[in-house]
Amino acid sequence: MEYAGEDVHIRATNDDAAVSRCSASKAGYFADPFIPLFVKRAERRSPVINRGSYCRFIGIQNVIQQFLRACKQCDLSSQIVVLGSGSDTTYFLLKTDYAPTRFVEIDFPEITSVKCMKLHRNSRLRSLLPEGCQTGRGGAELYSDQYTILAGDLRQFESDIVPRLLETGLRSDVPTLFLSECVLIYLDPQFSDRLIASVSQQWPSAFFVTYEQIQPHDAFGQMMTQNLQSRGLQLHSIATYPDLESQRQRYLSLGWQQANSKSIAQLHRELPVSEIQRINRLEFLDELEEFNLLGDHYCITWSFQSSNSQIINHWRN
Numbered sequence: 001m002e003y004a005g006e007d008v009h010i011r012a013t014n015d016d017a018a019v020s021r022c023s024a025s026k027a028g029y030f031a032d033p034f035i036p037l038f039v040k041r042a043e044r045r046s047p048v049i050n051r052g053s054y055c056r057f058i059g060i061q062n063v064i065q066q067f068l069r070a071c072k073q074c075d076l077s078s079q080i081v082v083l084g085s086g087s088d089t090t091y092f093l094l095k096t097d098y099a100p101t102r103f104v105e106i107d108f109p110e111i112t113s114v115k116c117m118k119l120h121r122n123s124r125l126r127s128l129l130p131e132g133c134q135t136g137r138g139g140a141e142l143y144s145d146q147y148t149i150l151a152g153d154l155r156q157f158e159s160d161i162v163p164r165l166l167e168t169g170l171r172s173d174v175p176t177l178f179l180s181e182c183v184l185i186y187l188d189p190q191f192s193d194r195l196i197a198s199v200s201q202q203w204p205s206a207f208f209v210t211y212e213q214i215q216p217h218d219a220f221g222q223m224m225t226q227n228l229q230s231r232g233l234q235l236h237s238i239a240t241y242p243d244l245e246s247q248r249q250r251y252l253s254l255g256w257q258q259a260n261s262k263s264i265a266q267l268h269r270e271l272p273v274s275e276i277q278r279i280n281r282l283e284f285l286d287e288l289e290e291f292n293l294l295g296d297h298y299c300i301t302w303s304f305q306s307s308n309s310q311i312i313n314h315w316r317n
């Protein structure tokens with residue numbers, strides 16, 4: 001309960017994340033036909049923000065595809081767990097493409113109950129739910145063989161979330177990707193570190209992907225943290241993991257076999273020329289320097305482990 005005040009602001013970040021994703025998708029950077037269904041009031045973001053959302057989307061989707069392809073090539077089932085899922089649409093995007101065997105989302109009950117209601121009220125989303133879906137916990141949870149939504153607090157990951165994940169059918173002997181975008185940064189590192197270590201201990205074949213803020217010390221970083229503070233938000237782990245190398249070391253020291261981290265600016269520089277030409281045609285970006293500055297302050301970090309060398313080779317490449 002001591003966190004209740006800050007939690008209200010943390011939950012509100014979900015609306016902001018969905019509006020940004022919706023803006024980039026509507027501008028044509030990537031296709032996400034589902035995100036507008038979760039946005040109360042759409043807003044157009046600046047070209048710099050749209051490009052950042054695009055690099056984040058592409059970076060995360062590439063890692064997910066790499067994970068799923070490897071499982072398929074090794075003839076293995078696969079599971080995805082989204083931690084702090086908010087309005088994440090990955091389940092629906094994969095449903096129309098190549099879906100994992102099981103997909104689970106976890107967020108606070110205030111967020112999951114709104115999502116469950118939308119899933120049932122919107123005919124397009126409802127048509128993509130597995131047959132025989134059941135709801136529970138006053139409408140805050142959804143259960144089925146393929147898609148589950150759980151309500152809970154990630155700070156109680158080991159004591160509350162893990163037992164319920166296993167109860168609802170998530171297996172610890174199936175390769176599992178844990179995805180967390182802009183979530184762990186809001187947790188005190190004592191909780192997020194324990195969560196990362198606990199996944200490593202309980203899922204021997206696993207992939208962990210995060211999107212987080214870094215570089216709090218330069219002028220832009222100070223502005224970013226002050227701006228969030230004015231909205232009642234603290235980036236709790238940014239001082240402990242302030243750059244790409246400390247992000248990478250974090251996973252290695254918490255039990256993971258391999259880890260890598262790239263900034264959004266770096267991912268942007270690695271885009272194929274044809275893709276840069278395509279997005280340049282969508283809207284004019286004359287503030288490339290400003291974009292790079294922003295992109296240096298966000299990163300995607302991924303780590304993995306398995307005793308199966310075949311799958312490790314696929315995940316590494």
Ligand code: SAM
Pocket residue numbers: 010011012013014017018083084085086087088106107108111152153154155180181182183186187
């Ligand atoms: N991952 C989604 C995305 O990228 O669109 C939502 C991101 S939003 C910035 C952060 C989400 O994490 C919110 O939905 C918030 O409620 C959730 N969250 C933060 N701390 C949490 C906690 N301790 N337990 C459960 N959910 C949490």
